[in-house]
């Protein structure tokens with residue numbers, strides 16, 4: 439009987455959440471404050487529905503430390519970041535209980551597909567639910583941001599903006615601009631290499647800030663880029679969004695390339711995919727590209743153009759896989 443009661447108690451401290459990666463159209467690169475992980479620039483993203491992270495968190499009085507298993511394997515390199523993220527929720531819940539965390543991605547991990555975004559978004563939602571804290575979404579986004587800047591955006595669905603604020607207590611603010619159904623764009627992700635990326639985002643950002651002569655110009659131009667993209671989204675102006683998104687992407691990669699040593703996240707197939715997307719748009723196909731800290735190319739298009747775009751990218755030599763997505767919802771708890 440006692441055993442049964444403790445088993446029930448354990449179940450009560452467990453929860454599962456899902457989250458989707460998001461893709462920034464106006465990019466985040468650089469940190470205003472490294473310790474607190476405050477971005478140097480605001481960003482604007484779309485949340486995807488075709489790629490999913492599922493995370494189960496189980497708090498347990500018998501554990502002496504947190505454990506983290508990713509895709510069925512212990513992931514000691516992520517252990518500390520996961521524990522620090524859980525600390526934030528524990529602090530809010532007033533508990534020191536440790537947790538067993540298991541997470542699965544249905545897409546390649548750490549290859550520029552924003553797995554840390556969906557990972558930390560799912561983690562804060564599951565931990566909040568498991569401890570029945572009930573934090574507001576804005577606060578969950580703030581906690582996720584401390585672990586990974588882009589994760590804050592995956593708390594929301596559709597088109598999402600992360601803004602910097604002058605408030606030192608709450609230095610970022612995340613909000614949804616449009617729901618997925620209000621402008622149901624499609625995304626074709628051309629995978630050109632499935633392995634993990636060479637230089638992680640945090641390390642790459644710090645190197646760029648320290649060594650790129652263009653970093654300051656990047657930061658100074660970001661406000662204008664954000665305003666332009668926000669307005670394009672609000673007006674549903676695809677051509678304007680295409681232009682500003684490609685510009686923000688290329689500008690970020692230009693800053694990365696100008697670090698010492700330069701950060702080259704692309705391979706030959708990345709460049710070919712970019713060229714193909716540009717040719718398609720010149721042909722009147724409503725599509726634009728974006729690329730993050732990895733070699734995959736994300737082609738964002740109007741729904742009617744999706745089959746053509748996917749077919750063309752699949753045919754590019756070096757493209758090993760093509761993932762399809764629409765726009766999805768923010769992170770949410772699901773039944774275990």
Ligand code: DP6
Nearest residue numbers: 462465466586587588639640730731
């Ligand atoms: C190129 O959110 O992974 O994808 O805050 O250091 O964890 P950390 O960085 P992360 O950086 C994402 C960078 C990017 C652009 C973007 O998503 O805005």
